[in-house]
Amino acid sequence: xxxxxxxxxxxxxxxxFRSSSLTAVNLDPGDCRWIDVLRYSIARGGDDxxxxxxxxxxxxxxxxYARPRxxxxxxxxxxxxxxxxxxxxxxxxxxxxDSAAAREELHDWIFDPDALSPADAPPTPTPDxxxxxxMIATSQPITTDDVVHLSPDVPPILEWILxxxxxxxxxxxxxxxxxxxxxxxxGALGYIEIASISADGSEVALLVASDD
Numbered sequence: 554x555x556x557x558x559x560x561x562x563x564x565x566x567x568x569x570f571r572s573s574s575l576t577a578v579n580l581d582p583g584d585c586r587w588i589d590v591l592r593y594s595i596a597r598g599g600d601d602x603x604x605x606x607x608x609x610x611x612x613x614x615x616x617x618y619a620r621p622r623x624x625x626x627x628x629x630x631x632x633x634x635x636x637x638x639x640x641x642x643x644x645x646x647x648x649x650x651d652s653a654a655a656r657e658e659l660h661d662w663i664f665d666p667d668a669l670s671p672a673d674a675p676p677t678p679t680p681d682x683x684x685x686x687x688m689i690a691t692s693q694p695i696t697t698d699d700v701v702h703l704s705p706d707v708p709p710i711l712e713w714i715l716x717x718x719x720x721x722x723x724x725x726x727x728x729x730x731x732x733x734x735x736x737x738x739x740g741a742l743g744y745i746e747i748a749s750i751s752a753d754g755s756e757v758a759l760l761v762a763s764d765d
Contacts, residue, residue, distance in 0.1 A: 580704055586742060586764040588710060591625060594756050601750055604757050605644035615639055618739050619765050636736030637727050647722035647748055652715050655747055662743045662762060714760050718752040739765050
């Protein structure tokens with residue numbers, strides 16, 4: 554009797570959205586900048602590139618970020634992701650970045666002295682470079698004595714997303730090759746996108762920090 558070896562099929566990585574883990578927070582009630590976080594559990598394992606590929610393909614990835622989400626489990630903008638055409642984005646466009654570099658970039662974006670602010674708001678002082686790192690490390694809200702009006706929700710979000718145990722991937726600037734017709738509407742003050750994969754590979758979170 555001849556036994557034929559059964560051909561094994563490779564199952565694609567599956568992502569399931571945790572609806573309770575959609576987070577969107579403005580830096581300041583009068584600020585046009587915000588941080589948006591989607592959190593996905595990973596149903597089937599895979600390497601980081603497979604996870605990133607599945608992230609791009611998941612329905613919630615199709616969102617313009619030019620308006621609030623109506624349903625993060627569905628495609629809301631068809632071929633659009635932020636300022637880019639979704640079909641032009643590949644997993645290879647996500648570059649590995651360490652936690653220190655990600656924290657520094659987000660710190661510089663949050664405390665950008667050229668960022669728009671309400672006309673009647675007092676000027677925002679430039680904090681010591683260690684302020685954000687210290688607040689993240691201790692998970693304590695940044696008080697108005699340190700930074701005027703910064704939402705206390707911001708440091709805990711960054712502490713979780715940028716934890717040293719997670720693997721971080723920064724999306725390249727794709728404006729020259731992938732910007733859609735009105736992509737300029739999103740990110741006039743910067744567009745930072747980071748995919749954060751847990752140490753055990755059981756979840757991936759997508760952080761977008763930008764403005765509209």
